[in-house]
Amino acid sequence: MDKASKEKLFQLQEIEELRREAYDNSRMYKEKYKAIHDSSILRRSFKLGDKVLKFKARFKFGDRKLKERWNGPYIITKVLGYGAFELKDEKNGTTHLANGHLLKLFYGKPAKT
Structure with missing residues (x-):
């Protein structure tokens, strides 16, 4: 029983690590995509009298x-x-x-x- 509970705990920790890794990969992808998107946006600046x-x-x-x-x-x-x-x-x-x-x-x- 003790061995089975340790194995189950190890599996839960492994799942938690996979979840964290997927979250970090998703965050990095979103940051890169946002940088690419923002670089293509034209920044317009207007002043009085234009x-x-x-x-x-x-x-x-x-x-x-x-x-x-x-x-x-x-x-x-x-x-x-x-x-x-x-x-x-x-x-x-x-x-x-x-x-x-x-x-x-x-x-x-x-x-x-």
Whole structure:
């Protein structure tokens, strides 16, 4: 009986070591994958006075492939916390808030319509 209980205890310890090793391997894999993922993310930085375009985030039925997906240009008037910006429309002077991941820098002159 004593030998069987020692064997069972040894098996439980072995299972616990395998579990810990699997946990460590999973953690290392997640850290590596996160580093690879984070390296591919573009870090955008905007400052006051920059001209930006804003992505049209709303889906509308019937949008075509070649339809413009960006609005603007807008001027950044205020930098808020957590990646938010206050934008001023150049055409009519209205202001609104936008998240930074929906913006990209504007280069060039607006198209005349």
